[in-house]
Amino acid sequence: MAFMDLGDVRLFHTDDGSGDTTLLLVHGLGSDSHEWVHHIPSLAKRYRVIAADMRGHGYSSAPESGNTPRQMAEDLALLCAALGVESCVAIGHSMGGQIVSHLAVEHPSLVKALVVIDPGYGFAGAIADAFPAMITQMREDTLAVCLRNDQWTATRATPEWLREWHRRRILATPPHVLLEAFEAMFGGPDALGIRSNSDEYLSRRTCPVLTFWFDPAQAEWEAGLLKDPRSKAVTWEGSSHRLHEERPAEFLLVVTNWLRSLQSTTPA
Secondary structure, three states, X not given: OOEEEOOOOEEEEXXXXXXXXXXXXXXXXXXXXXXXXXXXXXXXXXXXXXXXXOOOOOOOOOOOOOOOHHHHHHHHHHHHHHOOOOOEEEEEEOHHHHHHHHHHHHOOOOEEEEEEEOOOOOEOHHHHHHHHHHHHHHHHOHHHHHHHHHHHXXXXXXXXXXXXXXXXXXXOOOHHHHHHHHHHHHOOOOOOOEHHHHHHHHOOOOOOEEEEEOOHHHHHHXXXXXXXXXXXXXXXXXXXXXXXHHOHHHHHHHHHHHHHHHHHOOOO
């Protein structure tokens, strides 16, 4: 069954493959689980792979409120319980990095490891200073601001089809969902998008974490927060925000090698 009713929301999800380890794939803001089409076939040969559309995204329903990363994490906890998943490796891109981090902190017995891809947290300086004005502008014309913001996610090496795919996904996401999620990520008093709010909270992630960044400064910052000695921060300079979609084969190689290394080692 591809849909699960979870109280105020109906989540679309796919459940492929089998194995002792379950991977939970979580997309970013204004995207959906189709983001993982390059990865699921390969991963499902070795793992059970669950990929869901977050509330307000893709084929899932769009409640009038509650469209925040914290609530999306709670949705995933309920989904895992309904599917009989007692532990998983949660993999999240962008906003999905916030979602899986909330899941790891609030449900530590569920998440045995994290993979985060250019996650939407820990910004400082001029980037963080720009968020209040962006949120004000989004209240006036949400889609226009989101489409403009999306331009920074690509480089000259990003395929045109990938840019267009994400442009269309943004247009298909209800504006109130985009606004509420973005404001929760970058505007609230406990928004993890702001580094002053994120350091203490992210330090509560005790599981192994594999984090990918295109910005070496961000990678160095997050490396200082990682608790488990098996954690690893990877920098792919020159890649875009969607590095896992631009370089899926290399991404899968790094992730699967790291997951195998977890099976052969124990915390120091």
